[in-house]
Amino acid sequence: DDPDAHISWDGVNFSITVGFEDAPVSEVTWYGAHHFAKHYSLELPTEYEWEKASRGQSDARFPWGDEAISCLLANVSGCGAELIPVGQSSGMSPYGVHDMLGNVWEWTSSLVSPDSKDRVLRGGACRTPAGSVSVYMRSFNDAWHSSYFFGFRCARK
Numbered sequence: 600d601d602p603d604a605h606i607s608w609d610g611v612n613f614s615i616t617v618g619f620e621d622a623p624v625s626e627v628t629w630y631g632a633h634h635f636a637k638h639y640s641l642e643l644p645t646e647y648e649w650e651k652a653s654r655g656q657s658d659a660r661f662p663w664g665d666e667a668i669s670c671l672l673a674n675v676s677g678c679g680a681e682l683i684p685v686g687q688s689s690g691m692s693p694y695g696v697h698d699m700l701g702n703v704w705e706w707t708s709s710l711v712s713p714d715s716k717d718r719v720l721r722g723g724a725c726r727t728p729a730g731s732v733s734v735y736m737r738s739f740n741d742a743w744h745s746s747y748f749f750g751f752r753c754a755r756k
Contacts, residue, residue: 601626603747606635613638621684623703623750629718629742632706632751641753646709646719646737648754653700653722654734655693661734662692662699668729673701675729682725682747700732701725703750711739724748 604626605619613635624632629643636642644652653662663672670678672690678701686697704720704727711717717739723732726748740749 601745604745608634621686623682623685623698625682625703625747625750626745627706627749627751628745629706629740631745633708635751636753639753642756643706643708643751644754646707646721649699649705649707649721649752650734652694652696652754653692657693659734661690661732662696663690668700668732673723673729673732674698674725675701675723675732676726677729678725680726698722699734701727704738704746704748706749706751715739716742718742720749 605616605622606624606627607614632643657664659665661668661672666672668675671688673688674683682702688698688701690700691697692699700722702725704724705722707719707721709719711719720738720740723736
């Protein structure tokens with residue numbers, strides 16, 4: 600029922616609001632992301648898999664290397680504070696993966712710690728300060744929490 604959520608479930612299928620096919624999924628809980636992935640025989644990446652997809656074999660701070668972050672490379676604070684279509688920024692990872700930094704925080708399958716129920720989020724969002732965004736940065740939240748700034752990507756294993 601949230602106007603910011605452009606993905607819905609009718610009990611059988613997921614559907615995307617017309618006009619939002621290229622938008623990052625946002626306003627989704629960890630459980631929503633998990634069940635979407637499971638429905639399509641996919642998984643949420645662990646935080647370590649997410650970081651590997653983001654930086655490859657490099658120790659660089661950003662997916663594209665050590666070049667300073669800019670609005671051309673990632674959608675972070677100061678770039679408009681709104682979500683942009685996936686792939687619109689040019690900062691790709693060594694594996695050609697788009698939008699690993701900025702736009703939306705991405706749920707992972709990882710718990711913050713073995714005794715926690717909170718799930719790890721990676722990548723920062725469109726309102727995260729550029730100076731705080733890197734491939735190493737992590738955040739977390741309760742798996743039931745949703746936000747305009749929380750989304751996900753899926754992985755095949």
